[in-house]
Amino acid sequence: MVNNTVQLGKNVEIGENVVIEDNVSIGDNVVIGHNVVIKRDTVIGNGVQIGDLTQLGKSPSSNKKMARKPERNLTPLVIEDDVTIGCNSVIYRNVQLKKGVFVGDLTSIREKVTIGEDSIVGRNVMVETNTQVGKKVTIQTGCYITADMVIEDDVFIGPCCSSSNDKYMGMGNFEHQGPIIKKSAKIGNNATLLPAVTIGENAIIGAGAVITKDVPAGKTVVGNPGRVIK
Amino acid sequence: MVNNTVQLGKNVEIGENVVIEDNVSIGDNVVIGHNVVIKRDTVIGNGVQIGDLTQLGKSPSSNKKMARKPERNLTPLVIEDDVTIGCNSVIYRNVQLKKGVFVGDLTSIREKVTIGEDSIVGRNVMVETNTQVGKKVTIQTGCYITADMVIEDDVFIGPCCSSSNDKYMGMGNFEHQGPIIKKSAKIGNNATLLPAVTIGENAIIGAGAVITKDVPAGKTVVGNPGRVIK
Amino acid sequence: MVNNTVQLGKNVEIGENVVIEDNVSIGDNVVIGHNVVIKRDTVIGNGVQIGDLTQLGKSPSSNKKMARKPERNLTPLVIEDDVTIGCNSVIYRNVQLKKGVFVGDLTSIREKVTIGEDSIVGRNVMVETNTQVGKKVTIQTGCYITADMVIEDDVFIGPCCSSSNDKYMGMGNFEHQGPIIKKSAKIGNNATLLPAVTIGENAIIGAGAVITKDVPAGKTVVGNPGRVIK
Missing domain, CATH: 2.160.10.10 (Hexapeptide repeat proteins)
Known part of the structure; x- marks a missing residue:
């Protein structure tokens, strides 16, 4: 062998x-x-x-319906x-x-x-493909890390968090962009991050929150849709 | 071999x-x-x-506690x-x-x-068992597709969506029925679909939404519980 | 062999x-x-x-960053x-x-x-580690059962439920404690349980609910954040 x-x-x-x-x-x-x-x-x-x-x-594979064909070589x-x-x-x-x-x-x-x-x-x-994860990051069990996402150093992502990169869900008129999670931000379990949102440095996302827009650095956001609480 | x-x-x-x-x-x-x-x-x-x-x-297997025994042959x-x-x-x-x-x-x-x-x-x-998925459907990474569900052609289901088929959670007084997702509907990531809801044709479900009742064709629903926004 | x-x-x-x-x-x-x-x-x-x-x-393994080193022997x-x-x-x-x-x-x-x-x-x-699950419990497909959790007899946990055990997400100033789910409680699909909450006997948690505090015995809780409805 x-x-x-x-x-x-x-x-x-x-x-x-x-x-x-x-x-x-x-x-x-x-x-x-x-x-x-x-x-x-x-x-x-x-x-x-x-x-x-x-x-x-x-090596990645695909079928006829898949929009994004895997690269060769x-x-x-x-x-x-x-x-x-x-x-x-x-x-x-x-x-x-x-x-x-x-x-x-x-x-x-x-x-x-x-x-x-x-x-x-x-x-x-x-x-997923085309995503960059920094140093000393923790991505806990069961997370879904979408394509075209950036996760900076020292970020903590709790269990079962979900993210996406396509605002129009396959209709093809949005450049794919996953969330951008800045340094040392923390994401609670089962939070949902929409495409292209930026989570600021040291921001905290509550468990189960649904993040539909950018979160400023150092802020805490909870709820559905997510709102700043402090 | x-x-x-x-x-x-x-x-x-x-x-x-x-x-x-x-x-x-x-x-x-x-x-x-x-x-x-x-x-x-x-x-x-x-x-x-x-x-x-x-x-x-x-071949499916089971234990004593399982309500639904797998079929033979x-x-x-x-x-x-x-x-x-x-x-x-x-x-x-x-x-x-x-x-x-x-x-x-x-x-x-x-x-x-x-x-x-x-x-x-x-x-x-x-x-899960007893579910029918149509043509050209996309079910993205991490989805849970419950039993007794119908997904029609051209449906798009974003990552990590969850569904269920048993309103009374194992108490046995509800005929099991999963959600019915009609043609070309789109479901956002980490959405939750309750038993027996119908998602109409071309309807759009927002990321993280919790769908507790039927969604009319062409409507967009977000939030927990889900409400129509347009 | x-x-x-x-x-x-x-x-x-x-x-x-x-x-x-x-x-x-x-x-x-x-x-x-x-x-x-x-x-x-x-x-x-x-x-x-x-x-x-x-x-x-x-046998469990770990890396340098992991706070909780696996035990030997x-x-x-x-x-x-x-x-x-x-x-x-x-x-x-x-x-x-x-x-x-x-x-x-x-x-x-x-x-x-x-x-x-x-x-x-x-x-x-x-x-996860250090969790006790009772008799005749059902934990459905896709659930995440955190560490340091207690699940008593006859509990039903629907698909894709998520839980966590660390209020401060890796900052180290909280004794780790997962949720405690008392006898015969029922948890709906894709519900989110925060660290150290107690779900009382026969309580019912709705699908997609986010449970941020204790739920009394026999009560039903839905929404984000979860609130008692009856």
Whole structure:
């Protein structure tokens, strides 16, 4: 299963029933679980841990109806040193997981995404394409991170938050733009963020709030629709 | 792993560690990923692509407390031509995926469900039993599609929408009925639909709205509880 | 794949590509699906059924930023008689699934959790650490059950409910406490429960409600923020 196009570091543990496709590179002291699939070209740094039954380096696919066709010739998935990835997760090509990132179980990250150093992406989180996540960000379990979104450093996103990037829901007359969450903002669980809203630095969004317009820095917003309370 | 009860078309690529149970039929030009499990009787058309670590053709199970016991002797899972299915997904017996359907990663579809031609079922979507989805429907990532629901052609459902089918939450005095979403309606992200509501043709439901009663055709509804705004 | 540290009961069916690590114990009449991974020390009772592509007995991991470091030397995962577990699920060490429990597909349960007799944990449910679930509880598909939560007997939780346990969202000045849901309470779909709220016995929470304070026994609460309606 490991052919001679694969570069293997020192002290690598590989589980049973693992498939490693061509041209994969694996650093030192890496642990790869059982029944893992690593697609061609994936680059894995030192000290990385991969849970069982996870797939790394997927190429995006589509059907006739999909407006946004996946790009061809994407660069490989790059997993930097000391990253930990859970079980039953699916991570695409052209993703960069920076040093020390943690990705939970049953999570999927699409292409054209960077997750910054030491950030946490919890269990069952879905990250869409073309989104940038800063350093030391926490994205808790069950969040949906839409495409074309920016999440700055030190942001905290509680469980099950949802976001979107298309004001006209598929009718095609809006340039796709996800929310922009500025440094150190905090989002409560199950909050809903509409397309293109900006959440200011250190702003706080209450649990279950629906954010339909920009939130100024340092303000707290709750309710549906969200209103500033202090 | 492929015994002589399996019918294999021309030009079929089968990954490593794949399990194909008895009486499966696979068309021409099919690609099956690594570590895939295909349960007995499954029917796969031409040009179908199956992601790694996916299970196809599951028989439902239950426990003592479950009100709705799964039916026996369900017909097989039928996957028509040019369907694409992601990684780590679970699709039950007695599902029909019509021509050109796209199913994302980490998605599960229960028995007695039809997904119409060219429709999209995104990543991490859960579809319950006895639900009918029309043609060219988009169900975005993270949606929960309850049982006994009807989704007509050209409907768009944004990410993380939730629905339910049991007004009395397990107390047993309501005939189960999910929402009915009429042709070309659009549902915003993280909206909540109560049992048995009808969303009229071309109606628009705002992100985060809670829909407690029927929405007339062409109307826009937002808020909690949802109210018509135009 | 099954070495001599594994204790195997009578009439055990083991699928293909299954990995069973050291010191696992398996009772009589157990069915283990294909491509399953069972980690060391796991204890499986009689009549248990495990779906394909599931991982049992995971040890928690973490990264530098995580406030709550996983404990070492956790006791094994214990699965009692007649438990059914779905496909592509991930269940940690130090979990107890009591007799007759049902766990759906694509579900994950963290360490230090007990699920009581005959309870149902639906598909794609995420249960966090240090949470206790009583007997005959129903947790429907897509729910997020936070850490440090108590769910008493006969509770019904509709699909996609969300909860949290940290009032200050990672700022560290609140003792973590999830919601407490008392006996026979019912929670509607996509409801949001804030940290440390108590839902009284037989209380009813409407679909999409946001619960910011305690709900008295027998009362019905709807809206955002939730208010008592009867």
